[in-house]
Amino acid sequence: MAEIRNFTMNFGPQHPAAHGVLRMVLELDGxxxxxxxxxxxxxxxGTEKLAEARTWLQSMPYMDRLDYVSMMCNEHAYCMAVxxxxxxxxxxxxxxxxVMYDEIxxxxxxxxxxxxxxxxxxxxxxxxxxxxxxEDLVDMYEAVSGxxxxxxxxxxxxxxxxxxxRMPQYVASEWRSAKDADFINxxxxxxxxxxxxxxxxxxxxxxxxxSTLLTENRIWKQRLVDIGIVSPERALQLGFTGPMLRGSGIxxxxxxxxxxxxxxxxxxxxxxxxxxxxxxxxxVRVEEMRQSNHLIRQCIDWLRKNPGxxxxxxxxxxxxxxxxxxxxxxxxxxxxxxxxxxxxVPEGEAYAAIEHPKGEFGIxxxxxxxxxxxxxxxxxxxxxxxxxxxxMARGHxxxxxxxxxxxxxxxxGEIDR
Amino acid sequence: MSAKLExxxxxxxxxxxxxxxxxxxxxxxxxxxxxxxxYLDAMRLLRDxxxxxxxxxxxxxxxxxxxxxxxxxxxxxxxxxxxxxSHLLSISNNWRVRVRVFAENDNFPSxxxxxxxxxxxxxxxxxxxxxxxxVFPGHDDLRRILTDYGFIGHPFRKDFPxxxxxxxxxxxxxxxxxxxxxxxxxxxxxxxxxxxENYSKH
Numbered sequence: 001m002a003e004i005r006n007f008t009m010n011f012g013p014q015h016p017a018a019h020g021v022l023r024m025v026l027e028l029d030g031x032x033x034x035x036x037x038x039x040x041x042x043x044x045x046g047t048e049k050l051a052e053a054r055t056w057l058q059s060m061p062y063m064d065r066l067d068y069v070s071m072m073c074n075e076h077a078y079c080m081a082v083x084x085x086x087x088x089x090x091x092x093x094x095x096x097x098x099v100m101y102d103e104i105x106x107x108x109x110x111x112x113x114x115x116x117x118x119x120x121x122x123x124x125x126x127x128x129x130x131x132x133x134x135e136d137l138v139d140m141y142e143a144v145s146g147x148x149x150x151x152x153x154x155x156x157x158x159x160x161x162x163x164x165x166r167m168p169q170y171v172a173s174e175w176r177s178a179k180d181a182d183f184i185n186x187x188x189x190x191x192x193x194x195x196x197x198x199x200x201x202x203x204x205x206x207x208x209x210x211s212t213l214l215t216e217n218r219i220w221k222q223r224l225v226d227i228g229i230v231s232p233e234r235a236l237q238l239g240f241t242g243p244m245l246r247g248s249g250i251x252x253x254x255x256x257x258x259x260x261x262x263x264x265x266x267x268x269x270x271x272x273x274x275x276x277x278x279x280x281x282x283x284v285r286v287e288e289m290r291q292s293n294h295l296i297r298q299c300i301d302w303l304r305k306n307p308g309x310x311x312x313x314x315x316x317x318x319x320x321x322x323x324x325x326x327x328x329x330x331x332x333x334x335x336x337x338x339x340x341x342x343x344x345v346p347e348g349e350a351y352a353a354i355e356h357p358k359g360e361f362g363i364x365x366x367x368x369x370x371x372x373x374x375x376x377x378x379x380x381x382x383x384x385x386x387x388x389x390x391x392m393a394r395g396h397x398x399x400x401x402x403x404x405x406x407x408x409x410x411x412x413g414e415i416d417r
Numbered sequence: 418m419s420a421k422l423e424x425x426x427x428x429x430x431x432x433x434x435x436x437x438x439x440x441x442x443x444x445x446x447x448x449x450x451x452x453x454x455x456y457l458d459a460m461r462l463l464r465d466x467x468x469x470x471x472x473x474x475x476x477x478x479x480x481x482x483x484x485x486x487x488x489x490x491x492x493x494x495x496x497x498x499x500x501x502x503s504h505l506l507s508i509s510n511n512w513r514v515r516v517r518v519f520a521e522n523d524n525f526p527s528x529x530x531x532x533x534x535x536x537x538x539x540x541x542x543x544x545x546x547x548x549x550x551x552v553f554p555g556h557d558d559l560r561r562i563l564t565d566y567g568f569i570g571h572p573f574r575k576d577f578p579x580x581x582x583x584x585x586x587x588x589x590x591x592x593x594x595x596x597x598x599x600x601x602x603x604x605x606x607x608x609x610x611x612x613x614e615n616y617s618k619h
Contacts (some may be wrong), residue, residue, distance in 0.1 A: 046574065049573055237472075237535060237536045238536050239537025241475070364476065364502070371609065374486075377478040379476040379504070383541075386540075387537065387540035399489060415565070
């Protein structure tokens with residue numbers, strides 16, 4: 001009998017299903033994966049080292065570039081860690097704005113996930129649907145921060161500015177007829193909150209559309225059910241968090257269990273899976289989108305009724321209002337000192353974690369009372385999830401590897417840092 | 418200090434006892450420092466004692482304390498430069514703890530591996546090895562993880578410049594990628610300053 005040897009195959013780093021720059025060495029026995037060895041680091045930028053050479057405020061925009069599909073959540077964890085070390089209070093209105101934008105970000109992230117996961121598995125339509133809604137969500141980003149992706153909107157002490165009263169309008173051009181522009185502008189005729197509210201009214205129907213396409217779809221189920229099963233015990237061993245952990249049946253959500261900002265005042269449910277396979281994680285994330293929509297509505301209600309400051313009044317940390325800076329010496333000095341030397345953070349260490357769309361995103365800071373961090377460690381949820389690739393893929397067919405990458409919701413910005 | 422932290426602190430003292438070199442509570446977080454010899458034992462107790470119940474290792478990272486501006490940390494033993502810091506989470510008890518252990522030798526830092534206790538440590542320890550050069554005896558697969566294939570040095574050590582030592586470019590004559598010494602200058606636009614005590618108290 002002929003000797004049969006395992007076949008080693010290289011997957012990526014330029015594979016369209018690799019979600020960026022994942023290189024994986026797969027050891028195959030026929031079509032069955034015997035061992036998967038992900039090689040990461042192709043997008044390593046040394047964010048943590050760079051942050052050590054920059055002031056506390058300067059390294060804030062680097063956080064957007066970690067998980068570049070859920071930008072504001074990364075900023076949130078960083079700001080919370082700095083605030084904890086500084087011991088400053090964030091105004092309640094800023095906390096509501098943060099929660100609202102965290103949930104907008106969660107929808108943004110899950111739309112990207114459902115689109116690319118569908119694309120990987122063969123449901124091409126999903127990405128077109130998902131990007132239709134993402135367009136409105138990045139417009140919400142743009143309205144508050146001027147940027148569609150890398151917002152740099154959250155600052156230690158609050159958020160950069162209050163929500164605008166009107167939305168930017170589309171204009172007719174060579175590429176967009178006046179009729180089309182009017183159609184898009186219709187929802188954008190009021191304030192930003194009106195626009196977000198309009199979106200939350202439309203969104204549940206969109207989620208129904210995704211469910212119609214996927215949930216009972218025979219091919220979708222054949223590709224996802226019983227693939228990449230993780231038992232609750234293994235999920236804890238492997239350091240899973242977020243939807244990956246909830247898919248395995250552990251009801252753990254930092255927003256409920258260790259509430260931060262104003263999550264303890266809001267009403268929402270945590271969806272939990274039962275089998276721990278890819279299909280359960282799909283169901284968990286789809287339900288999370290509905291819950292996020294519900295949370296955004298509650299925040300809109302509160303924000304409409306309660307005007308107030310959105311950043312703390314301590315000018316040693318947060319910049320003074322622009323008008324005051326132009327007319328008062330004291331404020332001018334504060335402004336200059338803040339943006340040249342930066343603020344100093346008391347000596348100590350802090351770990352702040354938030355329920356990021358992908359799992360627990362934590363920032364561990366060590367300060368030696370300088371104007372720059374001594375050490376910053378970013379705890380990225382995707383890092384722990386991808387390290388479980390070998391265990392999850394072993395014994396599956398090679399086509400299932402793509403499903404598992406999709407269900408892990410891999411983004412290399414945060415894994416390679 | 419909240420009742421929950423108080424309880425955790427008592428449980429830690431009860432079960433770890435002598436193994437705790439120091440226990441600090443600051444900013445609603447508990448930091449336990451252990452000596453290198455007690456490290457594995459303490460970690461095992463943290464995981465297996467139901468009253469502590471740390472089922473999950475969320476994070477493990479290296480720290481290089483060589484240029485820390487204030488006094489050297491206590492309990493550092495002979496070596497005081499490299500430390501491995503882990504963040505543990507208990508799902509059942511809903512609390513967290515931070516464990517720090519200093520490596521004994523500054524020239525060849527080594528900390529026992531906890532991969533047998535938590536599988537998630539495999540990649541975290543590879544990362545700490547890659548970036549800080551901390552060796553983890555007991556780890557089966559201690560390869561570099563984030564840096565380039567064939568990278569020399571440990572980039573997150575404080576004596577490694579931010580700009581690095583080598584850069585890579587495509588050489589059209591040799592028709593391949595070559596490494597050469599860096600051509601960019603190291604800049605520091607905002608100086609690192611440490612204020613004297615009580616400067617910013619107001």
